[in-house]
Amino acid sequence: xxxxxxxxxxAAAYDLVVIGAGPAGxxxxxxxxxxxxxxxxxxxxxxxxxxxxxGIGSTPLTxxxxxxxxxxxxxxxxxxFAGSAASxxxxxxxxxxxxxxxxxxxxxxxxxxxxATRVIMATGALERPFPIPGWTLPGVMTAGAAQILLKTAxxxxxxxxxxxxxxxxxxxxxxQYLAAGKRFDAILDTTPKGSWRKALSELPRFLASPYLRKGxxxxxxxRGSARVISGVTALAAEGSDHLTQVRYTVAGRESVIDADHxxxxxxxxxxxxxxxxxGCAIDWDDEQLAFVPRVDAWGATxxxxxxxxxxxxxxxxxxxxxxxxxxxxxDALAALGRITPEEKARRAAPIRAIVARYDRGRAFLDRLYxxxxxxxxxxxxxxxxxxxxxxxxxxxxVVANLNVLGPNQLKSFLRCGMGPCQGRLCGxxxxxxxxxxxxxxxxxxxxxxxxxxxxxxxxxxxxxLEHSExxxxxxxxx
Amino acid sequence: xxxxxxEPGGMPIPFTLDGRRLEGRAGDTVAAALLAAGVETxxxxxxxxxxxxxxxxxxxxxxxxxxxxGVGNRQGxxxxxxxxxxxxxxxxxxxxxxxx
Numbered sequence: 001x002x003x004x005x006x007x008x009x010x011a012a013a014y015d016l017v018v019i020g021a022g023p024a025g026x027x028x029x030x031x032x033x034x035x036x037x038x039x040x041x042x043x044x045x046x047x048x049x050x051x052x053x054x055g056i057g058s059t060p061l062t063x064x065x066x067x068x069x070x071x072x073x074x075x076x077x078x079x080x081f082a083g084s085a086a087s088x089x090x091x092x093x094x095x096x097x098x099x100x101x102x103x104x105x106x107x108x109x110x111x112x113x114x115x116a117t118r119v120i121m122a123t124g125a126l127e128r129p130f131p132i133p134g135w136t137l138p139g140v141m142t143a144g145a146a147q148i149l150l151k152t153a154x155x156x157x158x159x160x161x162x163x164x165x166x167x168x169x170x171x172x173x174x175x176q177y178l179a180a181g182k183r184f185d186a187i188l189d190t191t192p193k194g195s196w197r198k199a200l201s202e203l204p205r206f207l208a209s210p211y212l213r214k215g216x217x218x219x220x221x222x223r224g225s226a227r228v229i230s231g232v233t234a235l236a237a238e239g240s241d242h243l244t245q246v247r248y249t250v251a252g253r254e255s256v257i258d259a260d261h262x263x264x265x266x267x268x269x270x271x272x273x274x275x276x277x278x279g280c281a282i283d284w285d286d287e288q289l290a291f292v293p294r295v296d297a298w299g300a301t302x303x304x305x306x307x308x309x310x311x312x313x314x315x316x317x318x319x320x321x322x323x324x325x326x327x328x329x330x331d332a333l334a335a336l337g338r339i340t341p342e343e344k345a346r347r348a349a350p351i352r353a354i355v356a357r358y359d360r361g362r363a364f365l366d367r368l369y370x371x372x373x374x375x376x377x378x379x380x381x382x383x384x385x386x387x388x389x390x391x392x393x394x395x396x397x398v399v400a401n402l403n404v405l406g407p408n409q410l411k412s413f414l415r416c417g418m419g420p421c422q423g424r425l426c427g428x429x430x431x432x433x434x435x436x437x438x439x440x441x442x443x444x445x446x447x448x449x450x451x452x453x454x455x456x457x458x459x460x461x462x463x464x465l466e467h468s469e470x471x472x473x474x475x476x477x478x
Numbered sequence: 479x480x481x482x483x484x485e486p487g488g489m490p491i492p493f494t495l496d497g498r499r500l501e502g503r504a505g506d507t508v509a510a511a512l513l514a515a516g517v518e519t520x521x522x523x524x525x526x527x528x529x530x531x532x533x534x535x536x537x538x539x540x541x542x543x544x545x546x547x548g549v550g551n552r553q554g555x556x557x558x559x560x561x562x563x564x565x566x567x568x569x570x571x572x573x574x575x576x577x578x
Contacts, residue, residue: 060503138529138530141534142535145534153505155480157479242518388525425534456551
């Protein structure tokens, strides 16, 4: 790869721009660059890997067993990308992707507009919002954040630590912490009691998927060495300026446990901000309880020339993400005239077989780890929108009394979703809260209408844009 | 509290927080270096003035906002730590910005 350090080093146009350097983005850029197209991969982080393989080339934790063999699979994808002819711009923010495939890219306070014939968004997933009382207190962070600290800096959350929530990643993070010699005062499992029954019909397909052995091994490791409390139905972080205790309910009985840290996790959902802002159609997925961009079997969105690969187009996991990246790259190569439709189909067949193998286990996981409603919808006193500090009670009040129909109208009254995170940490909560209050489906309520800039940029950055003579004269007087 | 694992870590990187000398390691982001140094609350919220700390560490929550070398509202979890960086917490209601 050819690493770029400044936006001034960017070409004015590329055949393909890939956004995001996780498994999907790295695999897509590697395959496309190998076919000789001009390809740029832009990423926000200092090094390739995305979140799942975060710090893969730079982690101080070289003892492989600490992060597990699954993590080190990322090294192969990252080294293939490093050996490719793709250009790579790290630590950069794509703040705009227009439907015409014009991209606004910032790095180090300077910004450029460039063009792409094809775009593959590989912007991945983020942890599902987990609105419980006190979740804004210092001492509370996502379990994913604790994992990133471990992977990138070799720093572990220590002292009295409580891990709470549900989902496959919860067990992975627990296992990694235990392998690093850390302990948990308690693991509060919020998986609803009836979930096993609901997931049973999907069990045969799950048994044939690669997830089974991995999952059982993780859970056995964790249950063998940590105090796991199942059937948790309510959760609150308490303290004045910092977390001091966690209150939880099991079988109607409330308990309190002292804690310095509470790590929260209840699954991951597609990060749809850029897809939505560039006009891609988004649908509500009731199995994944999330908004998911509408894509075809190649990852192509409803906007011409723009595809999405990896978890950003629906959660399917890291291994599938790399394969979905390759499918989107093949589609781009065919559209660019570099391969024939026949070659595209021929090369895609073995990739599809791998994706199908991982798909087999997904429905089971979605059902088993479907987060309970009380953890998706904020209670009256709980902050739903962290940026603007809007509570569940305020949302219900405005929706019920002022007949507000959706999240965009709600902005006018409460500024919900208008803070710097641009709805990333409240969007799903707000949609579901409105849906429950109105007694309608989340699909009918819809999501925030998102616009560029999809990440905040300063006026000073915008002022670094180059202007043509005509543009300057537009505003000249006399 | 936060602990560094006893693995061979990167080079020590000196920086300051509100004028106080601290040390991170090569490979840290600003947010990771602050947490490792025991600093959690990096700002107070704009609306209610409540203490906030890094929450997602992956650039989506904007809780880790700090001032770095005079530029406000930087996402600490996305900025690699560099020697000599002057990091400032954002406590209070932006008096620094008003004073400019």
